[in-house]
Amino acid sequence: MIIEASATVRAEEFHAPGPAIFELPPVFEIGSLGVTKPMLQLVIAAVIVFAFFHLALRRRALVPGRLQFAGEGAYGFVRNSVARDIIGGHDFQKFVPYLVTVFFFILVNNLFASTPFFQFPTFSRAGMAYGLAGMSWVIYNAVGIRKHGFLGYLKLQCVPAGVSPAMYPLLVPLEFFSNILVRPVTLALRLFCNMFAGHILLVLFATGGLYLMQHVDGIGYVAGPLAWVLAILVSFLEILVQFLQAYVFTLLNAMYIQGALADEH
Secondary structure: OHHHHHHHHHHOOOOOOOHHHHOOOOOEEEOOEEEOHHHHHHHHHHHHHHHHHHHHHOOOOOOOOHHHHHHHHHHHHHHHHHHHHHHOOOOHHHHHHHHHHHHHHHHHHHHHHHOOOOOOOHHHOHHHHHHHHHHHHHHHHHHHHHHHOHHHHHHHHHOOOOOOHHHHHHHHHHHHHHHHHHHHHHHHHHHHHHHHHHHHHHHHHHHHHHHHHHHOOOOHHHHHHHHHHHHHHHHHHHHHHHHHHHHHHHHHHHHHHHHHHOOOO
């Protein structure tokens, strides 16, 4: 009983990771501006995406080399599976550069969470995710206003077709709230929450396993390594989640653009 009580007391000293682990100190400062790790990762990701496609496609050949083949395959995946299939064959081409950039920019930033040295998901910081979602909101609304006019676009988004005018007082505010105001919030939250939760889970398994081995006698020598095994398994699952979140974000952008261009809600 004394041994069990002692182990319990020591176990209670473990502090589970929380939101504080995302508050990183500045890497360096430019005047009064502190440049943090997520800010640097945004720049590095942009450079990686630009460099990859530039190098892959700068010397295009009829028979592609491996780098050109990889670049064309990456471009074709978003072009055909997202832009053309969702937006449609008539209007999709002009939005392909944007959708390709968004997909690979998010993907690289997400993969930073599983990359040695970085090991931090950029979009686990809410401000980063909301900034990207805000840009998407501006683009698809601007596309709709340009095609239908301001009032025409509001009517398209807020007035459901085939509904009795008697239902307008109830449905129009709901449609406005859902289609105009809530979309960028849910778009950002989906990306942010998945990256945030995955990172906390990995840190919990890693630090918890170490604590069990160092401070809990007996069962700690079994539970600690088991926690590390779970951390490795979750890491592989996180790579899948990182890809899926980039894909879903891009897919929803394409759907919102298609809805803005459509002639009927």
